[in-house]
Amino acid sequence: MTANRTKATERREKLREEFWQNEDAWTGDNEKGWFRAPRTIPLLMALMGSKELSGNLDPTKVYLELLARHIDGGVIEMVSDADHAYAAGYDGTRGVRTWQERMRLLEELGFIKTRKIGNQLFKYVVLIHPTTAIQQLRNQKRIPDHWWDTYRARQIETKEAAFEDRNRPKVVSIANQRPRDRKPRRRSRVS
Numbered sequence: 001m002t003a004n005r006t007k008a009t010e011r012r013e014k015l016r017e018e019f020w021q022n023e024d025a026w027t028g029d030n031e032k033g034w035f036r037a038p039r040t041i042p043l044l045m046a047l048m049g050s051k052e053l054s055g056n057l058d059p060t061k062v063y064l065e066l067l068a069r070h071i072d073g074g075v076i077e078m079v080s081d082a083d084h085a086y087a088a089g090y091d092g093t094r095g096v097r098t099w100q101e102r103m104r105l106l107e108e109l110g111f112i113k114t115r116k117i118g119n120q121l122f123k124y125v126v127l128i129h130p131t132t133a134i135q136q137l138r139n140q141k142r143i144p145d146h147w148w149d150t151y152r153a154r155q156i157e158t159k160e161a162a163f164e165d166r167n168r169p170k171v172v173s174i175a176n177q178r179p180r181d182r183k184p185r186r187r188s189r190v191s
Contacts, residue, residue, distance in 0.1 A: 035068050039158040043151050044130050053109060053142060059102040061088040063111060066125060076125045084122075110136045131155075135163040 016025055028034060038044070049058040065088040069076045078084060085091070085099035103122055106112045110133040117123035134151065137143050155162055 035070060037067055038130055038160055040130065040151060040154050040160060041067075043147070043154060044134070047134075047137075047143065047147055047151075048106075048109065048111070052144070053137070054105060057101055057105050059105045059109075059111075061090075062099060062102040063106055064088075066106075066112065066127065070127055074127045074129075076127070078120065078122050078125060081120075081122065109133065129166070131161070131163045131166055 016023075045060045045063070048054060048063060049060045062084075065084060066076055068087075069078075069084075081096045081099060085095040088099055088102070090096070090098045100121065103112070103114065103125075107114055111128055111130070113126045113128060114122045115124040134143065138148060152162070154160075
């Protein structure tokens, strides 16, 4: 039994044992090859794929493929356009072009930033924090109020920090700081 087990975790395990005892359930325990994503990802994908933002160029498969390639630091070192296009579901003679159109759209919407190196149009990609990208779209009045309300409610439910909370400067009380162990620097006297 692990130290950070909750009653809710135990309840879900009992449900799995009761109803799906012989199934190979995805638990994530002792697994490799998975990625982190915010619990608001279904809402983000729905917004990205909406006609209001993307028209007929749904970029959600490309974004999901980028998330799956991300290891840490927000940066993805891209392999080849053809490999990424295929992994996102675009193959054939137009696959790379279709993928590149979606990459450009994700950048225009503010979800990614890219760097061209040599002949590789998308050599490096940085994933912009979703709350930042969403806030920028909200400031541009490109997000419907009903979607925004649903998104904020889900953020509160999952304890995901809102944009304002993530970008608020942290104030440290002087009373809580430890006195410094080092001696104060001597001032040099100029005569």
